[in-house]
Amino acid sequence: MIFESKKYKGLLFILPSLIGFGILYVIPFFGGIKYSVSKSSFNSTFVAFNNYTDVFKNNAFKIALKNTCFFMIISIPVLIVISFVIALMIYELKAPKIVKLSIMLPIAVPSGTVVGFFKKVFGFNGFNLIDSEYAMLVVILIFIWKNTGYNLIIYLAGLSQMDKEVIEASMIDGANYFQRLQYIIIPLFTPINVFVAIVTIINSFKIFKDIYMLQGSYPNPKIYMLQHYINNKFNDLQYEKLTSSAYIFSLMIFVVVFLLFILDKKHAKRVGGN
Template identity: 30%
Template sequence: MIKILLMQRKKQWNKHDYKAPWKERIVPWLFLAPSLFVVSVMVLLPLLDAFRRSFFLAVSSRFVGLQNYISVLGNSAFKLAAGNTAKFIAVCMPLLLVISLSVALMLTAFQEKHGIFKTSFLVPMAIPVASIVLLWRVIFHRNGLLNGILAPWDAAPVDWIGSAASFGVLVFAYLWKNFGYDMVLWLSGISAINPALYEAAQIDGAGSIKRFVKITLPNLMPTLFTVTVLSLLNSFKVFREAYLIAGSYPDDSIYMLQHLFNNWFSNLDVDKMCAGAVMMASLVFILIMILQKILNRGGSV
């Protein structure tokens, strides 16, 4: 029965979409035009200008070709920042996706109290960054709350912000900040799955694990792509917390690409900054394209 329902749904997807008249198709673009204009002026044009500047010297405006890119790739600070950023993404992304999806699946059993849970988990997004930083300083300072809790067990005070332990603090801050948002996205994807599929699977004797593997996961592929891309982009915004907690030159474990770009901008090394920004934007774009191709291939199986 479940196979029949899946076949019927595939046939509905394969049907030719109705083509609306030209006047109806242009209406959404008219609504999007103001946003597209602002994005073009505030994002696309500066990105094109940064791409142009990456081939010139900042001081003399002399064309140097790929020299800026070679200089950036050979820079030890860039290697440190790029490695820390890659490590941070590799650690945070799987944790955030798994934890938020697990909690979203558990919350589906509490239909009546969905609103209460979603609101409570979204509270971190409403708290200003400056307030969050003050909270982290109170908790993770060398003389802060966490060391005070560990003191009765004769634990040596740890400088959670000024040592290698700051990487764990930054991971915790990222998960705490973005967990609720991703969970709500997962809940919206789960609620869009046809309940008849689960009913048919139960009639056929499928257990909860089999229903999750055969029904939930395949139908959550579009949501997985959206959540992964947004989480990846949000991972680059954690610089605000790191910068406000530890300044422009934090411990080496949390010295991110954004720290490097900020320092280059302060030192007027605009050519290096533009070259690094172009490489980072290109890498993010390539990762998103690869991810889309992998998920589309997995969803078509």
């Protein structure tokens, strides 16, 4: 970028990272495609998309897909709204630092250490949510509890950089708080919202840790996720099923993130056009 003549030097700097990343991530990702179109782990006969269609006929996969989609569709927007509202409250009320810190603290708590609490509160006899058909509710609560802090950090950083003059001008114009929120703050926050959404999606996969620590490899079917399905296919040595379902999962994520990027680009254009 800066000095064209020293091109090889850049490669030298990137090489250690690139070798490891290539061997451990890129090659595996593309190498897995071969398995997803093979008859089985031990028979590489080409079967085209049979594994993909088979996977969609499989009950365990259907349940896992349904649960994962349900979890993501509910918990991601809810978490984003909750963290944005809390961030606004902290910012506008100039809340004491302990408030912010308390909400952020769960980030640092390993999943295994709080199973004692969650099992006791949501799993005791007579009011056993974890083993009931509403188990997903517990999972969503744990997710929100654990991840509000991340989004809060990003939102508070954004709020502290907000142009105060725009806000003051709107106050002189007589806009009330909700008008200001609707017409100024929220549009201004589109790029941050996109970033927060992506971070939240990435963090949403980690819910597997919490479900695993609560209920192991074969949890209540209501909270059986794609990650469980993939792990269990690994233990059954069904690599062809594993890779095809993993690619379906990746494709879903890529599509959502791609749409978010388009939203971001559109916003940038609109702002630039004004």
